[in-house]
Amino acid sequence: MKTALVVMAAGIGSRYGGGIKQLEAVGPSGEIIMDYSIYDARRAGFDKVVFIIRREIEKDFREVIGDRVSKVMDVEYAYQELTDLPEGFKVPEGRKKPWGTGHAVLSVRDIVDCPFAVINADDYYGPESFRAVHDYMAGAMQTGTGRFDMCMAGFVLGNTLSDNGTVNRGICTLNADGTLADVRETYGIAEKDGVMYAEDGDGAPVSVAKDMFVSMNMWGLPPEFLKELEREFPRFLAETSGGGAKGEFMLPAVIDRCIKNGTGTVQVLPTNDTWFGVTYKEDKPAVMASVRELVAKGVYPEKLFQG
Numbered sequence: 001m002k003t004a005l006v007v008m009a010a011g012i013g014s015r016y017g018g019g020i021k022q023l024e025a026v027g028p029s030g031e032i033i034m035d036y037s038i039y040d041a042r043r044a045g046f047d048k049v050v051f052i053i054r055r056e057i058e059k060d061f062r063e064v065i066g067d068r069v070s071k072v073m074d075v076e077y078a079y080q081e082l083t084d085l086p087e088g089f090k091v092p093e094g095r096k097k098p099w100g101t102g103h104a105v106l107s108v109r110d111i112v113d114c115p116f117a118v119i120n121a122d123d124y125y126g127p128e129s130f131r132a133v134h135d136y137m138a139g140a141m142q143t144g145t146g147r148f149d150m151c152m153a154g155f156v157l158g159n160t161l162s163d164n165g166t167v168n169r170g171i172c173t174l175n176a177d178g179t180l181a182d183v184r185e186t187y188g189i190a191e192k193d194g195v196m197y198a199e200d201g202d203g204a205p206v207s208v209a210k211d212m213f214v215s216m217n218m219w220g221l222p223p224e225f226l227k228e229l230e231r232e233f234p235r236f237l238a239e240t241s242g243g244g245a246k247g248e249f250m251l252p253a254v255i256d257r258c259i260k261n262g263t264g265t266v267q268v269l270p271t272n273d274t275w276f277g278v279t280y281k282e283d284k285p286a287v288m289a290s291v292r293e294l295v296a297k298g299v300y301p302e303k304l305f306q307g
Contacts, residue, residue: 001138002114005041005049007034008104008217009061009121010080024278026287028295029303033124033277036291038069039304041117044130045138048074050111052104055079072305078107086234092242099233100248101217106229115141118219118251124287125218126273127299129153133220136269143222148264150255151220152180153271157189158210160275164282166190166197170215170252171208172268180259180266183215183252213268215252216275228263229254 025032038049049069053061058077069075080098082091084107098104105118115137119125133153142149154172161167167190170183186206189198198208232254240247258264276290277283294300 001141002047003045003134003137004112004114004116005038005046006052006078006105006108006112006116006118007037007049007121008052008101008118009034010052010054010098010104011121024284026278026284027291027300027304031291031304032065033287034065034121035069035304036124036300037119037121037130038073039300040125040127040130041134042073043127044134046073046117046130046134047114048076050076050078050108050116052078052080052107055081068305076111078111080104080107086230086237089234089237089242092244094245095243096245099236099243101251102229102236102249102254103233105251106226106233109226109230112226113223115143115220115222118217118221120217120277123216123218123275123277124290125153125216125275126271128273129155129218129269129271132269132271133218136267137220140267141220141222143224148222148225148228148258149267150222150225150258150264151267151269152215153218154213154268155216155271155273155275156210157208157212157214158191159273160214160216161189161191162277162280162283163286164280170217172213172215174213174268178268180268182259183256185252213270217251219251219255219266225264228258232257 066075082098117133133151136151160169166188168187169189171186172180173182175181186198186208189208196208196210198206200206233249236249237243255266259266276287278287295302
């Protein structure tokens with residue numbers, strides 16, 4: 001069965017100082033984090049990659065990564081645009097940004113017709129996670145049954161922290177069969193002097209442990225799930241007055257709704273890979289050091305796609 005990798009690369013990280021952090025070089029030969037994700041995806045068996053970008057960064061994006069990747073893997077582009085709305089809706093006054101990750105993935109609806117994985121552009125996930133998600137989609141995933149058979153790479157919270165500030169994570173609760181029962185968005189997570197700190201959306205402290213599973217927005221989805229996004233987006237807009245100036249149509253929220261109403265299940269695929277990413281500008285030296293270590297261990301060649 002064919003599989004596609006969908007990379008959400010439309011955002012600009014405000015905490016990173018307004019730069020296009022997805023295009024920052026971190027590898028010994030100028031590689032960016034996305035290079036490693038695509039290299040891992042290609043080794044795992046993915047057939048093509050679809051980049052979700054904004055049209056205004058297309059030239060830079062193609063020059064930095066798109067044209068290079070297209071030499072070793074099929075590449076397509078989707079564009080997340082503020083004006084991509086269902087009939088009968090218009091952009092609310094004061095709205096500057098598109099509507100979040102659910103809206104981003106919806107932009108591939110005319111491109112993707114096979115099981116697909118969704119990842120963030122600026123996160124390093126590791127080889128194990130790509131193999132697990134690909135193998136589930138290519139083997140166990142059931143499509144066309146009327147229910148959404150989905151999967152998710154489950155990362156260990158302690159493997160996803162930043163030394164330079166707090167992080168937000170989706171803390172997972174699992175059923176006895178290893179499927180996802182709930183994802184609770186948790187904020188301000190950090191470890192200080194061996195103690196874990198976190199809070200809920202209202203700023204109240206919550207208890208977390210380093211061995212909990214978290215979602216890093218690495219999902220495996222059947223192609224028919226795109227129809228669910230098409231159905232849910234108008235509902236979201238109707239219930240939120242078009243999303244207002246800042247409301248977001250989030251992919252995990254749609255997946256959670258499917259779990260809660262019984263129309264879908266998510267198999268959690270545990271991975272021991274250590275996440276890293278450039279959340280803060282100060283993260284970049286540590287990311288570069290992590291990449292050098294992986295190259296030294298032989299996980300990656302010094303020059304990707306040429307080693």
